[in-house]
Amino acid sequence: MDKLIVSNIQKRLGGNEVLKAVSFELRRGEVVALLGPSGSGKTTLLRLIAGLDYPDAGRIVLGEKLLFDSESGVEVPAERRNLGLVFQSYALWPHRTVFDNVAYGLRLRRTAPSQTRERVLSVLGQVGLEGLAERHPHQLSGGQQQRVALARAIVYNPQLLLLDEPLSNLDAKLREEARVWLREMIEKLQISAVCVTHDQIEALAIADRVLLLEKGRIEQEGTPQEMYENPRTIFAAEFMGSNNRLTGTIAEIRGAMAKISGDSWELWGQLRSDRRDGETATAVIRIEKTRVRDQPAENALAAKLETTLYLGERWDYLFDAGGQRVRIWAPTAPAQRPYWLQFPSESLWIF
Amino acid sequence: MRQTCLFAALLPILLITIAASPDPKAPATSAQIVAGAEKEGKLVVYSTTDSASAAPLLKDFGAAYPKIALEYNDMNSTEVYNRFVSEAAAGSGSADLLWSSAMDLQIKLANDGYAQEYQTPEAAHVPSWALWKNEAFGTTFEPIAFVYNKRLLKAEEVPQSHADLIKLLKANPDRFKGKVTSYDPERSGIGFLLITQDARTDPAFAETEKTYGKVGVKLYTSTGAMMERISSGEHLIGFNMIGSYAIAKMRKDPALGIAYPKDYMLVMSRVAIIPKAAKHVNAAKVFLDYLLSVRGQEIMGNRAALFSIRPDVQGETTAASLTKQMGSSLKPIPVSPALLVYLDQSKRLEFLKQWQEALGTK
C-alpha cells in the first residue's frame, strides 16, 4: 500500500505563508501533477514531501510509514524516506561518472557490487543510456543528463518518485519528446509519482490527476479533462488554457444559465459563480470554442477584424466585438467580409 | 609667555655658569668641543643597552646638555654592527656613536678603520685594558655571573664557582635535565665571546662542556629571555648571564638570585666608538666623555645598574665594589685586537663545531 496522504500542511518561509492547510492523496501507481504559477507553493510542497524541509504543521504519511506529524513530533529525514527525486537542475554529481551517480543509492543500501552493477546497467538501458555509463555528466547533452537523473532516482525502487520541473531545463523541441518519453517511462515502471510543473500542457500530458495550486491553497483538483473542460474558478479557467474574456454585468439568471451584457452586446452562458443580477462578471471561453460566422447566429456578436498573425500551422485573428478584444484561431487567411463571432452558450463560463 | 622669555634670557648665563664652574664630577670636555656639539644640536647613538637600563643615564645627559637632542636607538648587538656597516657602505647617514656589548665587533670596526681617534680627557681614569688606540673605549665593568631561581634552588646548593656548578649538575643529572640555560654562541655575539673566554680561562673547560651537554643546556639569545624562564621555574640556573641585567631584574622579581663565581669571573665592558663618518662628531665626543666622567659613571654605578668602570667611583654596582668583593678572581675581557681571533671564519666555525659536538647536539 504505497498511498501518499498529505493532510493540512502549513508552511511559512521568511514570514510568508507559503502553504495554507494543503491536503491531498495519491493512490498507488497514480501520477499527480502539482501545477501552479511561481509562488503558488508547489515546489515547497514537493520539498516537504521529500523531507528536504519540514512543514510547520500537518501530517504526511506514505503507505504504512508516518513521515511527518507535527502533533507527535515525527520528522523522518529525507535520507530515511526512501523516495526518488529528479531535480530541476538534475543535480548530477560532476565528480562521479554516470555509473557512479546512479549506483550511489544502491551502495548506500549496501547492495552487493555485482548486483549493483547489474541493476545500474539495466536501469541505464531502460532510460536509453546504454554505453554511456563511464561518461561524466558534463560530457552528456541536456536530455541525456535528465535521463541519468531519472535513472538515479528510480534505481533503488523508491516508494514514490518526485519530479521537480523535470522538463524545464530542456529546449522547446526536446521538451515535447521528453514529455512523451517521461509518460511512457512512468507507465512502464508503474510507479507513483508527484510532478511539479508550471506548464499546464505538461501537467495535462503527464499526470493522471492535476492539483492546481494558487497562493498556497489547492484551487481545484481533478483529472486533466475535468480540469480543462470544467474549471470551477476563473483562476482555473484562465490557468488551464488560452481564453477570450469579456467583461460585463449580469442581466438575467435562468437556472444554471445567465445572460451577461455590455454596452451593445449580450450573451448567454453557464453561470459558474454566485454572481447575482446587476453584478459585474467575466465571461470566459476557450479560444478554440469560439466560432467565426459570416452571418448573424445564436449567441453571436458582430465583430470587426483588427489584425491577423500568421503562425504557420494556423492563423490568429484579432477582433473587436462591441469594444472587447476577441481572438480566434483559423486554418486559413482572412477574407474581406463581415464577421460574426459565435460563443456557444454551453462553452461560455460566466464567473 | 613672560616666564619663557625670562628663561630664554637666563639660559646662556646658566649654561656659562655650568661650564665655568670647576665641578670635579662633570666631564672635562673642552669648551670648544662642547660649543661645537651644541651647534650640531643632535646626536645619534646606536646601542645595545636597552632604553630602560639606559634611561637614568640619558635623562641626566639631557639635563647636562639640553641643547643636544639625543636620538637613542637600542637594538641587538649584531644589528648595531650590520646596520652601521650597511649604512656606511651606502654612504647614507648613520650613527655618531656606537655603544655595544659586542666587544669583538666594536674592535673589528676600529680595526677595519671605521673609528676615529679621540683623546678623551677622562682616559687617565679608565683602566688601560679598557682602552684601545684612543678609538675603542670600554665604559662599564659588568660581572658575568650565575642567575638562579631562589624558590627552587636551596641557598646551600647555589654554586660559588664554575667547578661547583659542574659538581651540582653531575650530582643531580635528572633534576637539572633541561633546567640549565645559557647563551647560544651561534646566535648571540656576546654569547660567543663569553664562551670562548671560558674556553681560555677555565682549566677544565672540556669537562664543563660535556656536563652542559649531558644536562641538555637550553640556549637563548639574551639574558632577559633566560631570566624570564629561570624566574618561572622552567629553568633553574643560568651561566654566563650579564650581571647588570640580572641585578636590574632582581629589583622587581624576588624569585631571582645572582651568584658570582669565585674561581674566576669574567667581566665585560660596553665599548663605545665614534665612527669616522659621524655627522655630529663633537656631540659624540661630549657623550663619550660623559659616559666616562664621574657624573656618568656614578649614575651607572648607583642608578642604572650598569657597573661603572672607573675605580674612583663608589656605589652599589661599581668596579670598586666588585673588586673589593671578588679581588683577583675578576677577569676583565680586555678591549684589544685579541678579540678578533674568533672573527676569523674558519676559527669561529671550528670552535662552534667543537662546541656542538661536546654538547652532543650534532
Next chain:
Amino acid sequence: MRHAPQWHRILAVLITGTAVMLPLAIIVYQSLLDAPFFQPSAKLSLSAFRFVLTDGDFHRAFATTAILATGMTAVAVPLGAILAFLLVRTDLPGRNWLEPVVLIPIFLSPVVIAFGYVVAAGPVGFFTLWAKQVVGAAPWNIYTLLSLTLIAGFTHIPYVFLYTSSALRALGADVEEAASIAGAGAARIALTVSLPMVRPAILYSAVLVFFLGFEIFGLALVLGDPGGLLVLSTYLYKLTNRLGVPSYQLMAVVAVIIIAIAFPLVYLQRRLMGIASRFVTVAGKGFAQRPLRLGRLRWIAFGGVLFWLAATVLLPLSGVFLRAFVSAWGEGVRLTEVLTLENFRELSDYPNLVRGITNTLGIAVIGGALAVAWYAIVGLATHRWQSPWAKVMDYLVMVPRGMPGLIAGLAFLWVFLFVKPLSPLRSTLFSVWLAYSVVWLAYGMRLISTALLQIQPELEEAAAIIGAPGARVTRDVTVPLIRFGLLGSWLLVFMIFVREYSTGVYLLGPGTEVIGSLIVSLWGTGAIDIVAALSVVNVLLVAAGLAVALRLGVRLHG
C-alpha cells in the same frame, strides 16, 4: 578601445613590477656573491650556496621544515574542510556567531600566540602546573616538533576553512539534497558529495598551507628555541650572527631556497584556481537552503569546534593576558600576589614603544588605506584588460606570495639603503609600508578582484555603449559598485597590517617601529614584561578592527 594607448595601465604594471622584482633581484644577486654585496671585495661565487648546502644545521632545518609543513597540512586540511562543511552546510549549533570567530587565528600574530602557549602550556605554564597537580606529571611538552606541528596545523585551519567554505557556498544545494534523497546522512554527504566536489578548493588550500609551512617563523622562533628546533626561517635568522659579522650572502641563499620551493607551489595554486573555477559552473540552482541535520553528531561536532577554538585562541590568549598583568609567574608563584599594571605603565616610559603603537595604528589605518588604493588601482588597471600585460601582472602579483615576510623585509632594507633616491625614506614608515604592501600584494589583489568579479560585465558594458570612455566607466560604474568591497578590504588589510611581524624585523629602527617587529626584537632581548603588554595592545587593536568589520557586515573572507 582596444587600440587606444593604455599607458596608465602599463604604468601601473611597471611600478608594481619594480616594487616586486627589485627586492627579489637583490636577493638573488646577493646569493651569488661571497660577501655582502656592498663590500668592495665581494665577488661572484657559489661559495655561499656551498656553505649552506653543506651545513648540517641547514639539513636539519630543511628536514624539520619539510616534516612541519607536511604535518601541519595533514592536520589543517581535513579539519579545515570539515569545519567548513559544518559551518556552511549543517545545523551546527551557533554556526552564525562561530563563522567570524573561527577566522580569528588568521588575524593573530603567531609570535603572540606562541608566546601565549609558553605562558599557558609551557613546562611551567599555569595549565601545565594545574595538570601536574591532577595527573602528577606534565602531560605534554609544547617544545617538541609534534607540538609545533599540531599548533601550526591548528592555527592554519582557518585558511583551509576560508577557501573550502567559499567553494561550498558556491555549490548548489541540490547535489547534496540528491544524496540525501538517495539515503545519505550528513557525514556521508560531506565525504561523498560536498567535499569531493570542492576538491580543487581543498587542494588549493592544501598547497597554500604547505608553503605557509615553509615560511613559518614566529611559532618556530618562540616554540622551537628551547628544544633547539630550527626551521628554514629561524635558521636564516640564526645566520645573522653565525659568522660573527653580517653573512648576508648566506641569508640570501636560504631566501633563494625558500623562494625556489614556494614558486612552483604558487604556480600550482594558480593552476588549481583555474580548475576550481571550471568546477563551479556545474553548481545547480540554489533553493532556500535548509541546513543538513547532523542528528546525534550535532553536539559532538560543536564540542570539537569549541575544543579547537579553546586550544588555538583561548589558551594562548589567556596566557598572553595573564602574563601582561603579572610581574612574575611559574612554579611556586601565587598569581594573586604578583598582579600588576606596571607592565603597561612601563610601555609609556619607552618612547620607541609608544612610537611603535602609534606607528602601528598609522600604518594600519592610513597605510592600509593607501595599500588598498594601490591594489585597487592595479586591479582596475588590469580589470577586463585583454593584453599580455595583464597576464604579466597576474604573475607579478604572485611573486611576493613566495617571499616570506622576513626575507622581503631584508630585501627592502637593502633597497632603501642602496637605491639612492629612496634612501632618505629608509627611516620613515614609508619603507615599512612599502614592504608590507608588497608582501600582502597577492592577498590584497585577491580581495579587490573578488569585489570586481561581482560586477556583471553588462553593467560596465552598458555604460560604454551609452558612450562613456574607459575612465568614466571606472569612475561612474565600477568604483561605486565596489565601494563596499574596498571598505571591507581596508578593514581586512588593517588587521593584517596590525598583525604583521616578520616583515618589519629587519626594517626596525628609529622611526620605523611597529608592534609586530618590536615584539620579535624584544622577545630576542628577553623583555618579556613589555612583550606581554605589547601583545595585549596588539590583540586589542586587532579585536577593534574585527569588531568594526563585523559591525559593518564585512565578510571576513575575500
